[in-house]
Amino acid sequence: MEEIKIFTPATIANVSCGFDILGLALDTVGDEMTIKKVSKKGVVITKIIGQDLPLETHKNVAGVAALALLAETESEFGFEIEIDKRIKPGSGIGSSAASSAGAVWAINELLGKPFEISDLVRFAMEGERLATGVAHADNVAPALFGGFTLVRSNEPLDVISIHTPSELYATVIHPQIEVKTSDAREILKTTVPLKDAIKQWGNVGGLISGLYTEDYNLISRSLEDHIIEPIRSILIPAFDAVKQSSIKAGALGCGISGSGPSIFALSKGEEKALEVANAMKSVYNKVGIDYDIHVSKVNKQGIKILN
Amino acid sequence: MEEIKIFTPATIANVSCGFDILGLALDTVGDEMTIKKVSKKGVVITKIIGQDLPLETHKNVAGVAALALLAETESEFGFEIEIDKRIKPGSGIGSSAASSAGAVWAINELLGKPFEISDLVRFAMEGERLATGVAHADNVAPALFGGFTLVRSNEPLDVISIHTPSELYATVIHPQIEVKTSDAREILKTTVPLKDAIKQWGNVGGLISGLYTEDYNLISRSLEDHIIEPIRSILIPAFDAVKQSSIKAGALGCGISGSGPSIFALSKGEEKALEVANAMKSVYNKVGIDYDIHVSKVNKQGIKILN
Structure with missing residues (x-):
């Protein structure tokens, strides 16, 4: 696989009683991202549609999350990321988390899944650190696991996927x-x-x-x-x-x-x-x-x- | 049924993270109680074995809990309660709760179960009010429901029985x-x-x-x-x-x-x-x-x- 196009969901964090620990993923709201495996090492954000966000890798949440992943694996490839940004930044439904989670999830797929979902949460949190100053997991965790998630602990990171009723x-x-x-x-x-x-x-x-x-x-x-x-x-x-x-x-x-x-x-x-x-x-x-x-x-x- | 002999369990409240909300019931530690349905109305504590506790109904947690139950039903009978007190008062494993819960559970049985378990929790809490000054449910709930219980809310009272692993x-x-x-x-x-x-x-x-x-x-x-x-x-x-x-x-x-x-x-x-x-x-x-x-x-x- 050389290229992958994904839907990466908006998320609701906190969910009333669960401040800083609970989150859930949405189905009809999210970004679309296209991630390409290329021979040139490194991460390049090639295009952002729909929002005026930084293309520089180190200033973009998806770029920072992707670099956090690549820092923990030997990859002979680089990655180009295109983001169709459909979640408005600052709306409170995990706009930055969707991009961070999507980038690391897609790269993990293109590399043949060397990492567990819980590792991807950790990488995506670096995007959250760039966006908000705090590396919190309550949006990236549901984006990556789906359904309801519980961040039992931040240090050490302990994320639990919670059974989610269908209706x-x-x-x-x-x-x-x-x-x-x-x-x-x-x-x-x-x-x-x-x-x-x-x-x-x-x-x-x-x-x-x-x-x-x-x-x-x-x-x-x-x-x-x-x-x-x-x-x-x-x-x-x-x-x-x-x-x-x-x-x-x-x-x-x-x-x-x-x-x-x-x-x-x-x-x-x-x-x-x-x-x-x-x-x-x-x-x-x-x-x-x-x-x-x-x-x-x-x-x-x-x-x-x-x- | 005119007389019933029961085992009423000791309980562990709080269970580390669950201060004031969680509790669980034990199996090998508890009081034994014998409750007799009699023609003379009212509640009499006839005997307490093993501990020096008040026999006066209004000063005994089992008596107070029993009266709370009887205040909500028309009973033509009275009840005599004998307690073999095997849980030491003040030990922190729900000594008063075992007596309160046992009294109301047994009387409910003898009356043909007019009340739900959640009602019995409410009555038994009156015994807790006498014992500690606070009508808390975190010991009486597991005694009555068994297993782990969650007191989601005290007002209104909302007690949930939680699945308990067998081992x-x-x-x-x-x-x-x-x-x-x-x-x-x-x-x-x-x-x-x-x-x-x-x-x-x-x-x-x-x-x-x-x-x-x-x-x-x-x-x-x-x-x-x-x-x-x-x-x-x-x-x-x-x-x-x-x-x-x-x-x-x-x-x-x-x-x-x-x-x-x-x-x-x-x-x-x-x-x-x-x-x-x-x-x-x-x-x-x-x-x-x-x-x-x-x-x-x-x-x-x-x-x-x-x-």
Whole structure:
């Protein structure tokens, strides 16, 4: 194989109670990337369609992730990367993670899979370090594993693929404003009340249990965030109204996607997810905020080969 | 049925990462109780063997729990309770919970099971309120459901029975000192660093996942407590030495049982659990601390009928 074209998914990190540990992959939103194995060593970003992002390898998240992989293997080849960037940077659905994860996944395929998925997570995290200053795994892990993932620990890195029920759908609305990940991090408090932390880990336990047992009601009860959402939601226009309307429309739960500004909801079944999309849209239509909206099954596969 | 004799198990609450939410039931340690349905209404504690505990119904945890149940049903009968108290109060393995849970479970049986297990948890919690000042569910829930339980939320009460792998064994060593639950609670800080809370809920997610997938290695990696153990362990003699020796002997993990002073370890298989017991004993033998020690399979059934 000399060339591979892939779909690399957008992802929702945190998922209400799972700040910094949980994530899930989407199916209908993602970048397309074409990676070519070439005789000239090194990594070249040949083209980026759709967004104005740096082509210099060391300044591009896909380039940095690819170099992190190549630093751990003897390759007589180099790689050319073309990115059709369909996820808007800064939207809160893992734009940088999709490019980083896609680059290392595709190169691993072209090299005959010398690395495990958990290694690819580690390489892709270097792209995240470039993008956000922190090498976090909560977006790259679901992009690479698919479905729900748990980052049990960052040091040492310990990523677990979590059973994902088949009827889970996500609705994501992206208000056209910018929230920088660094800003969204800075407004958080460095300590939290023990009583809220207990609620949070109770919900994490409930959500993981609900995913394994496919108990949608338990999943719904567990989609609460007592720690981060109350603080970060003030950065997102009409967050409370969008949340209330999506719950009223039948969503299992609703919260901030990653560090925002996108808002996600989970639903059982596509029909419900589409109704939730309408409910979300009507809020932003009423207050006059531009948005993108996506409805997607939770993507159990992760990255997919297109050619 | 006019009379029932039951085994009601000791329990380990918290289980390292799961402060205030997780618990598990033991199989070889517990109280025996005989509950008789009588024509005279009300609840009478007729006899307590083995411990000097109050016989007055309103001062006895089993009595209070039984009254909480009877307050929610029309019963033309009363109940006499005899307790063979084999779990030492204040040991940290759910002594009060065993009596409270046993009383309501047996009365429910004698009445023809008008209540669900989740209702019985609620009634038994009233016994806990008497014993500790707080109506917590983390011991009564595993006693009643068996296996591992998760208290996702206290208000509203939401208890989830978690899949429990068959080869899980517990070793519990009880140093003969007293740690009051109230004291163990008072030394805790009311706020925790966010970074430690994230580690904790990552481990809760990992432990729950490991229980469902029967991944003993993941269970082992997740049995960490970054929040409570560093503080409470100072109340327990030679805690660090006991923990290190049990891990060295092959335990999956080791921590404080409930609010202590008992120390528990989990192991895969009985043989390993017995080796861990020897390792724990040798530490207390060396420093000259008296102890009780128990090795038990995790009890998936909970309370059992003996006659």
